[in-house]
Amino acid sequence: MVNESHPDIERILISEDELRNRVSELGAAITRDYAGKAEGLVVVSVLRGAAIFMADLVRAIELPLEMDFLAISSYGSGTVSSGTISMKKDISSDIADKHVIIAEDIIDSGLSLTYTIKHLLSFSPASLQVAALLYKQREDSPSFDVRYKGFDVPDEFVVGYGLDYAERYRNLPYIGILKPQVYGGESRG
Ligand code: IMP
Ligand code: MG
Numbered sequence: 001m002v003n004e005s006h007p008d009i010e011r012i013l014i015s016e017d018e019l020r021n022r023v024s025e026l027g028a029a030i031t032r033d034y035a036g037k038a039e040g041l042v043v044v045s046v047l048r049g050a051a052i053f054m055a056d057l058v059r060a061i062e063l064p065l066e067m068d069f070l071a072i073s074s075y076g077s078g079t080v081s082s083g084t085i086s087m088k089k090d091i092s093s094d095i096a097d098k099h100v101i102i103a104e105d106i107i108d109s110g111l112s113l114t115y116t117i118k119h120l121l122s123f124s125p126a127s128l129q130v131a132a133l134l135y136k137q138r139e140d141s142p143s144f145d146v147r148y149k150g151f152d153v154p155d156e157f158v159v160g161y162g163l164d165y166a167e168r169y170r171n172l173p174y175i176g177i178l179k180p181q182v183y184g185g186e187s188r189g
Contacts, residue, residue, distance in 0.1 A: 006169070009159075009176035014151055016173045019161055023053065026131060026148045027060020030101065033147075034063055039126045040098045044091055046116055047071040049105035052162035052170070053133045053150075057103055068093045070119075074112055085115045091123075100125040101148070105162050106134040110142030134158065134175070151175075157183065 005012050034041050043061075045054035047069050058067060071089035100120055107113055113130065120128055131148035135141070138155045153175070159165050160172030165183055169176075 005174070005176055006172055008169070008179055008182045009172070010179045012174050012176045013153060013156075013158060014161075014175040019150075019174065020056070022150050023056045023133075024060045026150065027057055027062075029148060030057075030131070031060075031062045034061075034099060037099055041065040041101070042068055042093060042095050042098045042125075043101045043103055043131075044068045044070060044095070044120065045103040046105070046112065047089065048170070049162045049164065050103045050133070053105055053131075054103040057131060066093055066098075068095070070116065072112060072115060083109075083111065085111055087119070091120075095120065095123045095125045097124070097126045099127045100129075102128070102130050104130060104132045106136060106153070106158070107132050107142065107144060107146070108136045108138070110144060113144060114142070133161070134163075 041063055043054065043058055043065055045051060048071065054067070058065060068091040069089065070091050072085050072087055074085045102116055102120065104113055117128065129147040130144060132146050133150040134153045135146060135149055136155055137152050156177045157165065158175050159169035159178050160175045162170050164170045165178055
């Protein structure tokens, strides 16, 4: 599994090693930035895509923290956002007056993150920052203040390390570009 990629993958964009190193760096940065803060730290992951990033990120943060999860849906099983977001599962802890970091897998249109930020701000956290593993570089990329960003990626459909196409490929240990024929689309590159 180390050198060989899945047959549906056109090419590996970010290897396991690169992911591990970058996530460690993000965890170290968070550890530095939040050390000594009196209010508690809560890392909120957006299910399901960010689950694997979250699992690795929190283990790279050397501070007491809580984990919480919310689930929203916008994509259905396609590769283009439907534009309509619905809440599937809300967080279950009280984040009022806590420092909250959203762990997101990828920012594409930005609709999911906009929705998530607005929702979490309604609980009056002490602060709210974003940790996004991937930021897709589109012509119309939304601009967010992403304090902890893993990698910029080209405007292609990527899978692996939590990201899916039709619920598949989440368990690939790297980030790869899916062959367009797998989703019946033309290459967007
Ligand atoms: P946005 O709302 O368009 O920014 O999309 C964010 C969500 O869509 C992410 O949390 C992913 O779950 C999903 N998504 C966006 N781009 C991709 C991709 O290239 N591969 C897999 N999932 C994606
Ligand atoms: Mg998804």
